Amino acid sequence: MAREKSKFQKWVKPLASLKIAVFVIVSIGVMSAWGTIVESMYQDAKRAQETVYHSWFSYGIFLLLMINLIAVIVDRYPWKKQHIGFISAHVGIIILLLGSLQTRYFGIDGSMAFAIKESKKQITVGETDLIVYSGLAAGGMRKVFEQEVKFIKNPPAPDNPFEITVGGDSIIIDDYRPYSIPQNKIEPSDKKTDGPALRFQISNDNVSESDWLMLGRAPFDVKNMGPAKMVLSKKGAFQYEDGNVLLIETDGKSETMTYKVFTASKNGETASGRVKAGDSIETGWMGLTFRVLKFYQAAREKWVYEPLEASVEGSVAAIRFQFGGSEYWTGLNSSVRLFSDNAFHVFVFANRQLQLDFALRLDEFRVGRYQGTMRAASYESDVTVLEKGDEILKTTISMNEPLKYKGFTFYQSSFQEDEMGRPNMSILSVNRDPGRFWKYLGCILLVFGIIHLFYFKRRRAK
């Protein structure tokens, strides 16, 4: 009962080839496997998404799949009863892919972190932007530049710089570290206006701790080390009141400083003298020795981004840029103030923030633990939805019990604790998925189709 195929069908026939189907299926498998390897190597899901799953290669393969699927359905026309399973399964995949495309381009996938009692309107999404604000002559700031950047995919480098020009000044981004640990370093400065800094160690047989004392523009700096205070001060700026205090005074001109030890039990000064880098002072408190490790007459703080091979907890992406003859590093979600001869700018490298037209307030956050351990068994956030300051509804968001509001869904995803292990921040993932209906419909058709297909074949085989 061969029916004449139409001209269109003859034309479509080669595209409906099963060989193409096998090729596409294997390619999708290989591409996905590569993606998981990338994710494992860098411990970074975003990199796998940007460089593999959402690459042009991936889109090309899925496009070929789509053409193949449509062609094979056209090829089978006119459809008969025995084709139900076949068509259902393949149409299911087409709908599923279209739904995914819709999610990809019109969906929102972000997160919202807030402290207890805080209300928030912004959600943070994965896209990264560069933004420059410039100071106006009349006062105030204006956004003069904003652009999305995909540095994971296209990292800036000395031979591939990313240049921004704003009001006659240029910012040239010429290096990128996808994973780095920000560290605050103190180093000598040649600017006379920078204040002195001193690195010390205080130790006895049982303890040893070291830290920095840094003046900046303040008259003195105090570090509380439990039973005693360490103080670096401009001459005469610090007045002793009580407690155990070790006071170092500098005149800002010489390498040598004067020190005084005040002991609480003796109600006053118990020792004094002169000290420079490398010297030690016996404090007389529990056998503690104070040692001056380093001393800079002028010092400045600098953020250093130490590069890592792969993402870890607390690592951030960092960029290097040149501005006005100096070199700077800045990490993701931080800003730098830049001064030139003719202007003042704030340069921001950050995840994009989206504004909701309502706010969420975190009223309370609870963590349930497994008995006798600190292991979290459950966590939940009490939230209030606010619109223009009015309380619209109160609800509790917990694992597997999200809040749905105005097309957005808020899921309990994580939380943060303070040093004492008390939860202080709740993290929700916020989502809008317009493709959901199509994806579910596609899935139902797909599963129905496969079952029908196999069942029908088995019957026919008998």
Next chain:
Amino acid sequence: MISRYWVLLFFVLCGASAGAKTHTFESLPVQESGRVKPLVTVAQETLQLIYGRSKYEGKPALDILTTWILVPEPWVEKEIIKIDHHGLKEALGFSKEKKYFTPKQVSTNQRLNVLLSDLQVRTARKEKLNAYYQAVQRLQGQILTFYGITQGALKVFPPAKETDSTSWLSLREMTETQSEAFFKVLAARATQFVGGTDLEVKQGKEALDIALKNYSNLARDFGGDNYPTHSDMSVEVHYQQLMPFFWTWILYLIATLLFTLSFLTLGPVLAGLGYVVFGSAFLFHTYGFVLRCLITGRPPVSNMYETVVWVGWGVVLFSGLFALVKKRPWIALVGAAVATLCMIVADFAPVILDGTLQPLEPVLRSNLWLTIHVMTITLSYAAFFLAFGIGDYGVFLYLKDRAGNRKKIHELAQVAYHSIQVGVVLLTAGTILGGVWADYSWGRFWGWDPKETWAFIALMGYLAILHARLVGWVKDFGMLAGSVVSFSLVIMAWYGVNFVLGAGLHSYGFGAGGIEYVSAFVGLHLIYVGYGWFVERYNPSAK
């Protein structure tokens, strides 16, 4: 979560006296790792962790644990800490040939502190630990557990009934009367296993019963309902003492041998016997599974060990059904052989496959979805595992005598094909259900998470075979070989993502170890099938 009714029912089935409140020594409740378990479980898990076995010099774990608490000193000098990792032994300056070390050797080792602080930096950063640091972490656990127990950190006494606290009291935190009562139990138990004349043993037993009764009453009076009764603990004690999954693999092995013999001699008789043993093994397997459900109050499919047990069960289920429908005992043979493999792996690899009953991570505490999604996917692995076994067997027949076995090879390829079909339906449905679960609890249907991606890749592998079969690229041999080769993808999805890649949101199941064995298993099969393919392609004279 376990209903009282079921517990009681089981209790009656187990033939013990229902309603008894006095504990046996085995059923004394202890709080550990977030749940209350019987002492016998704690003892076995502890010895397994530290010594790598559930017995020490033929003595049961419970006796060993008792002496650790009563007379810890000599144990510090005994070689009871098992270290497997060569790199770690080297780093500690230990001999590579030795497997066991004394707690003293380890705890006084100068380099240990450096290793532990390295480990701490890594765990604080939540870095993915390599095999070496996982070994360090394990050693840390062994040392802390051993010294914890010898120094009285076992939490055996319930919180007072009027408090909100859920934290139990350790031997150190108990009052003198309380700990004295507990030590009386230990001492009575110790005199019992030391042995003596019949009379002494009998008196010892009486003394133990009295001590147990006193202690139970004391704990019950103090803790009220915080202190579980003997019946609450009895299912788990029963599970620990029965060792159902040990007997299961023994029975499967016997069934495998009987089926194999049935092909050589006395066919129907031995095959019939094989079915009986196979069936009883399956019932035993099911019983063990149900016990585990009752203990944890959830379907046990939340870690590698539990899924291996479950997949073994699924393989038997499918092979049994196919064998009965098609009336071919060799399908049951393959099923029994694969199930034996699963259960032996589960039983012999406690370091890699943690068989201890653990509380769930928060995200998994949604029984319905966990049940449906994980069980469906792992059940598909069972269907693919069966196809794999059949493929293995088919390739063997192919190499042995391709012409003489033509009919059987075709039948095998058919069964492998049907098994793959069942697997594809289950895997598609399971992956989609995973999407539904992810949508429900993480807010996205599909996020290219490695676990879900690999399940998807495995699906692509089998779909490629099914489509290639329609073009004629895959015939009988191709179907058999494909079943074996594609199963490598399942192994990657099932084991590899958690143990090799170690990335993604399904991080609650991460582990380490066994990579060399699994790679060898996969590699040898690929070589085997490659050789078969070579013979098929270049040796037509064998036709």
